[in-house]
Amino acid sequence: MSEKLKKDQQSIWLDTLITLSALMLMAYFYYGSHIVFVGTVCAVVSLIAEIICLRLMHREFSADDLSCTADALITVLMLPASIDLRTALSACIFGVIVAKNALGGRMNTIFPPSAVSYLFAYTSWKSQVLTFPEPNTQQDVFEKSSVLVNSASHVFNTTGRFSYSDFDILMGNFSGGAGTVSILILIISALILVFRKDISAGAFFGTLFGTAFTAYLVPLTDDRLLSVKYALITNTVLFSAVYIVSDRRTNPERNVYSFFYGLLTGTTSYIITVTTAKENAVVLVCVLLTPIALALKNLERKIELADTEQLGKEAVSVE
């Protein structure tokens, strides 16, 4: 891991947590206390799991290891607000233990932990993960939601229709993941995190550009510009672009490479959405394209080594 990334881990975590808290607040406003309870419990349990894993690996716990709480919140915010606590907990624990610590922990992050957690929940409890409460249906901590509907993304994928006003879109007043539909807050979070260099700008813009460009070429609606707009706000694209695809732990450091990775992710996920109507394909594709991110990081490392050797030779020849 680079020196810059090592030093900034805590400030990245803090900034991410602040933006996630804003999303959680919106989720509480629309869906009640159940989602906040689930998020809190998952964050605490993820932290405990992380501490246990570190102890087993004979490593010291440091403030940098608090990133597991942010990963847990990202996972929970992608799930429906009505999600069962056990499902969310299993997914978060899976992400911490299997996707992260078994493969080397935060110093050797191969997969984005929250993406793998979501994928695990998606494949094991598909019906639970893809049915959502309508906004403004309050759910108490231990209450079960009775009326669940398909997400607006599902309707858009299958019919090409997205009948919500711009205000509703910005405020997140349509069915979807607990934190993935609050578009205005996501835009503000993205700006904060990009300008503070907490996320990879290359991957972020690459994902958005890839999705937008492909949506313009192959529109799902009659109007190309509308298709671009809806493609960016549905299927967790914006949320994933901010918190998952642009995760600096898994991205190449140089923006050129990470832009290419983001571009590939955005394009591929949109194509899958268009051809198979799969919901939230961007999260699934992000995990699938991990080998490409790793290959780009390997390439980057080799180029840096070659540059360092070249500089060394030049220094010797000058002497």
Place this chain on the structure above:
Amino acid sequence: MNKNKKKTFEGLFSDNTVLYSFMVISPVIMCGNTVKNALALIYAFSAITFISVIVSSFVPKSIPYSVKIIIYAVISALVYIPVKMTAQEYFSEVVARTGIYFPLIAVNSLITVQTEAKFFRMPKIKMIGSLVCHILGFDAVMLVTAFIRELVSYGTVNNRVMDSDFMISGSGTVFGGFIFLGLLSGLYRKISSLSENEQVNDRGEENVSGN
């Protein structure tokens, strides 16, 4: 004497076919998701491997290895036929459900690779003991994997419903098999290393007390 005994029994734990040598993984991943499947494959693997290796041990050593390996594979394919016929009597549904993984047991690495590399370098009696232990090692892993995966993914054990209201259906799939086996082998390595450290400490204490 103890070293020889250890070598004979190592197939059960320290040199486990699946968890240490990472051989015969496919049936464990694909078919180790219910106890019924596991029992059928355990029967097939045990019968085919045992009989094939014993029969193959009579193949003259002077034959070039490139030809011997074909002979070993042919022997196991011939042994497979009666084993399958018997399995169809007792596990007819399972044989159909496990599909291609049933015949693939006959070309497992224990027969094609380990025979020359390990078994045929031992005296006959020790070879039989070691072979049995390696087979039992695979059987144990298969059974444990199937038990846990069936309980977690379907809430049943050998098709008997258990009192479990939370199930993880993913653990019964192919990716669940990969991940479960990866975690199990990691746990196995940890336990192995702990027991090795204990033995080294015990030997160290004996030396000290001996002095």
Place this chain on the structure above:
Amino acid sequence: MTGVKKMFLVTEFIALLGTNLILMQALGTSTLFIACNSKKNLVFTASVITFFTTFGSAVSYFIDRFAGNGKLSDFRLLFYILATGFLYVFLLSVFYFVSRNLFEKIRKYIHISVFNCAVMGTLFTVSEKYSGYSVSLSEYVLGGFQAGAGFIIASLILTSAYRSLNSAKVPVSFRGFPAMLIYLGIISMAVYALK
């Protein structure tokens, strides 16, 4: 919509991954782990496996016509092994006459790439896929070649992470094969979700 599907190869690629012999069928996993030790090993193993899955499938076409689903179907495994054995001897002979040095190098390891679940599993998979249908030889050969290509794709996927999975940062208990299994499992999970 049909034009869109034809325009992009992505869905075809996902479909290919969906039938990948390693990610979706766990065939040849141990062979893959052994092969990933070095790039040279990997290229050689992948090439040999692709050769055997392709030509083996061609031979299995005739075996399936001969054995059918009758009494001889139980002997199918035996016929496949004999066919694979014949191809194995043929390949060794080619190496022997082309380059004695190469023959000496490969003869100790080639059997690992030949007599394994990847090759045998492919023959059975292709046979099962077209069982009951009237297909041509080219379909069998294509099926075998796809399986070999699937092995190559899986090996590329594993190679990209090989260094990370064997790094000192991975806990000792998981370093190497256990981590590789988990890694392949997570990729397999993504393919499963996209299928």
